[in-house]
Amino acid sequence: MEENKNNKPMVIDLRLILDKLKAKKKLYFVILPVVFVLSCVYILSIPRTYNSSLSLAPEINNSSNLGGTIGSLASSFGFDLGNMETTDAINPMLYPDLMEDNGFVVGLFDIKVTTADGATQCSYYDYLTKHQAYPFWTKATNSIKALFASKDATSKGKTENNPYMLSKVQDGVANAVRNDVAINVDKKTAVITISTEAQDPMVCKTLADSVKERLQVFITNYRTSKARVDEQYYKRLVTEAKREYEKSRQRYGSYADANTDVQLASLRSKQEDLENDMQLRYNTYSTMMTQYQAAKAKVQERTPAFTVVKGAARPIRPTKPKRMVFVLGMLVLATIMITIYSLKDLILRD
Structure with missing residues (x-):
């Protein structure tokens, strides 16, 4: 029970509401089946x-x-x-x-x-x-x-x-x-x-x-x-260092074979220079190989x-659509709309 603006009690007449709903019961029997069919047609057309x-x-x-x-x-x-x-x-x-x-x-x-x-x-x-x-x-x-x-x-x-x-x-x-x-x-x-x-x-x-x-x-x-870039960089350096070392080794070997019994100091000095150059190339190659192996290990570490x-x-x-939930929701919504339409005279009067 509530009070209106004039402080007069407002009584909710359930019998009047039921009479209004009974008078519009055909709407329920006509609209709800139509809503049910249309909802089923719609939701069944949507792929799951x-x-x-x-x-x-x-x-x-x-x-x-x-x-x-x-x-x-x-x-x-x-x-x-x-x-x-x-x-x-x-x-x-x-x-x-x-x-x-x-x-x-x-x-x-x-x-x-x-x-x-x-x-x-x-x-x-x-x-x-x-x-x-x-x-x-x-x-x-x-x-x-x-x-x-x-x-x-x-x-x-x-x-x-x-x-x-x-x-x-x-x-x-x-x-x-x-x-x-x-x-x-x-x-x-x-x-x-x-x-x-x-x-x-x-x-x-x-x-x-x-x-x-x-x-x-x-x-x-x-x-x-970045580690793979470094690996490719050192791999290229190793290839170049190995090629230079092999060239230096061939020069030293050829010169040493050609001057085995030579006792001249100048020739021995040149042979020592070639040997030192070969050793230097080998050290460079060895250093680059070490860097290359470290770069390969870095790739594995970063993986x-x-x-x-x-x-x-x-x-x-x-997962979706939820067919039964959708159809039930549409029926509930249609019922609410029909009920509001049936009671609109009472609602507007109040």
């Missing part, structure tokens, strides 16, 4: 999708300059600076941004996928362009668009090798990949989570595993890029180790 995910913990180069006070303060807020602070230019927090790079996304086009029934075996690019189910209204819209689209727009072939010069269709596929693949990094633990979505459960799992491998390759290549915290499992049940 599956989700799979995995968690990956990469090795991180921790910075030794973290202050104890700052680290303790960060820990009190749930952040582990020891895991997040790194000497790399690309912080782990930036790994999700790789999905915005066409180079990384286009690199996923050639992933080989096989559907759960084994009927389709193709690249991920072909799977997205040729083996996707769509609602009937989307098919109708695409057919109409295809009538007015230019030849270049409808071409599905890869016309460019440059991932930053994509055709319209390729750009659409790249955006579809971005919608189906998500990379997230936990701020506290730096654990990388890769989530994938696809209309086939086996494709979903394969995609998650493949993205993990591509991400590992990217991280490894980045972490070892990060990866720990799979949670592997990608083949999903058993589709």
Whole structure:
């Protein structure tokens, strides 16, 4: 019971409300079945999708300059600076941004996928362009668009090798990949989570595993890029030093063989010069070889180790759409709307 503006009690007459609803009961018997049928037609037309995910913990180069006070303060807020602070230019927090790079996304086009029934075996690019189910209204819209689209727009072939010069269709596929693949990094633990979505459960799992491998390759290549450059540099120096040493050794050997019994001081002096030059070349070659071996060891040292915290499992049940929840929600919404319409006279009067 409530009071109106004149401080008179306002009584809610349930009998009057029931009478109003009974008078409009035909609306329930007509509208609710129609809403049920339309909701079923709509939700059954939307293809079901599956989700799979995995968690990956990469090795991180921790910075030794973290202050104890700052680290303790960060820990009190749930952040582990020891895991997040790194000497790399690309912080782990930036790994999700790789999905915005066409180079990384286009690199996923050639992933080989096989559907759960084994009927389709193709690249991920072909799977997205040729083996996707769509609602009937989307098919109708695409057919109409295809009538007015230019030849270049409808071409599905890869016309460019440059991932930053994509055709319209390729750009659409790249955006579809971005919608189906998500990379997230936990701020506290730096654990990388890769989530994938696809209309086939086996494709979903394969995609998650493949993205993990591509991400590992990217991280490894980045972490070892400078060390690999140094390795190639010292390898080139070793090759040059070895060639110079072999030339010097041949000159010394030829001269020594030709002047074995010579006693002239000038000839012995030249032989000593050639021997010293050969020894100098050998020392240089030995030094460069040591540097080269150290550079190779540095590459191995910089190569990060990866720990799979949670592997990608083949999903058993589709994730969305939630058909029963959608239909029930539409019925509840329709019931509320009919009820409000039936009681509008009482509502407006009050």
